[in-house]
Amino acid sequence: MINFGFSPHIEISLDNVLHNLKQIQSLANPHRNDIMAVVKDDAYGCGAVPIANTLEKHGGVRFFTVARFQEACTLRNSGITSPILVLGKSTLEQIKEGWNKRIVFTLNDLSDLKEWISNQLEVRFHLNVDTGMGRLGLLPSEIATFCEQLKFISGIHFEGVFTHMARADEPNTQSVDRQLSILRQALAYIRSQGLSPQHIHFGNSATLMRFDIKESTLVRPGIALYGCNPDPAQKFPLNLRPIASLKSTVVKVKQVPPETEISYGGNYKTSSTTCIATIALGYAHGLPRFLSNRGEVLIKGKRYRIAGNVTMDYIMVDVGIDPHISVGDEVVAMGFQGDDCISPDEIACLGNTIGYEVLCHLGPNIDRIYLLNDSIVFNEKGSGF
Ligand SMILES: Cc1ncc(COP(=O)(O)O)c(C=O)c1O
Known part of the structure; x- marks a missing residue:
């Protein structure tokens, strides 16, 4: 890998x-x-x-x-x-x-x-x-x-x-x-x-x-x-699997007191002493800004709500007082982790848009790999095929 x-x-x-x-x-x-x-x-x-x-x-x-x-x-x-x-x-x-x-x-x-x-x-x-x-x-x-x-x-x-x-x-x-x-x-x-x-x-x-x-x-x-439906809010008769995952890692975990404002605009405020995890992922990489305070990410198989505004390169999540989450942990903002999946359609619904737009905005400038049978067969530098 x-x-x-x-x-x-x-x-x-x-x-x-x-x-x-x-x-x-x-x-x-x-x-x-x-x-x-x-x-x-x-x-x-x-x-x-x-x-x-x-x-x-x-x-x-x-x-x-x-x-x-x-x-x-x-x-x-x-x-x-x-x-x-x-x-x-x-x-x-x-x-x-x-x-x-x-x-x-x-x-x-x-x-x-x-x-x-x-x-x-x-x-x-x-x-x-x-x-x-x-x-x-x-x-x-x-x-x-x-x-x-x-x-x-x-x-x-x-x-x-x-x-x-x-x-x-x-x-x-x-x-x-x-x-x-x-x-x-x-x-x-x-x-x-x-x-x-x-x-x-x-x-x-x-x-x-x-x-x-x-x-x-x-x-x-x-x-x-x-792997998306034409309209994310409706059911269609195929068992489709999303193909794109947007992943990153936790880069900082810090304990903060109650009433701490998080991110631009300060529109998320901690309600008690808690830990905030900062994740290296933002709208520059294809994570829509409309997910501010609404979208979720998967860390260690559990969902966490994005706290405050999505920024260009980072998001924060409130992971609670004793989170068992540390720097370097994988974060999935779109795609599968364990049995759970955050699909482009789920994201699209939160922004009243369609999976097409969510996929088309995936960051062209970040690393990409293409997996077939669990092996990397192509990466963004053009190797493979
Ligand atoms: C002319 C034409 N045909 C087919 C398609 C595929 O449509 P869909 O992605 O909804 O399957 C498109 C998509 O925009 C299109 O413009």
Whole structure:
């Protein structure tokens, strides 16, 4: 094991990524629904290179998707051989470069298609149909023009159609059915024009956990791979395991009298003589400041409430008069210790946010290790894979 000294660090469990993948696969039809793993934005802050490589080499995942072209290149350079779909807008130069790298692009605008055709580019692409997200993609009213422009063109490889669900995490939502019906109409029209894209996908984590995904050839989960629910306040039908732990150590324990104010603002005051443990972990490392006086940490398998405001590099906890806690003890602010777990979803609920945001804020500048079968297979310096 690496000795982190007294410094905070992040541990990512690749075993849990594979566990979550299996959970997702248990909902998908193995003959039809392959996984397109969403590893954009550094796999939601958890590390796209080690996670995508684990999913490809140990999980059999054969399709990845990212937000930007540069992310796709990073994955390709790291050894990923599967197709990678770029969801966002790409320049002509990127599209040219992407052809030999087997990068697949997204058509979000009719004007892009015109540019591709007039520049005689070779491009593989999936069409994004905006069925109700209101963000990117062609409106249903643009599908006829799209088909018209695409007919008789060579070099432009129309390989897939997808849409993105806006409200699949809401219970009993009718919006998924509405969006699906618009997608079906678009697909029927496209097929009636003699076009037959191979891939159809619309299943983000919430959709695949709650709705019928039979009509798609790929499912496109992100957050479920990382062990969180799309909405942390609701129950979803998978047994997911959080993959990220945020850990540090106790760096000081001191006894203080009653009425001692703790941290900036002094909004925690000791009620009796007690011990305060200072922990080397703060918002600079990804521990949200909204956990001030609310969040908990695990030390020796027991939960302690954060006392006072979270600071940039430290938090304090009131550990009582005879705590059996000493300098160097492990502190878990997110993740498992013993049988207990503080999940990103638990943290998100305290801040009225979502696990996605908690993970994306994990400190990029602190030590990180990636564990598979209890061994470190990758660390932040890029060794491994
Ligand atoms: C286009 C698209 N597809 C799929 C996903 C994955 O969604 P989730 O993480 O909820 O599974 C995202 C996430 O933001 C997305 O933007």
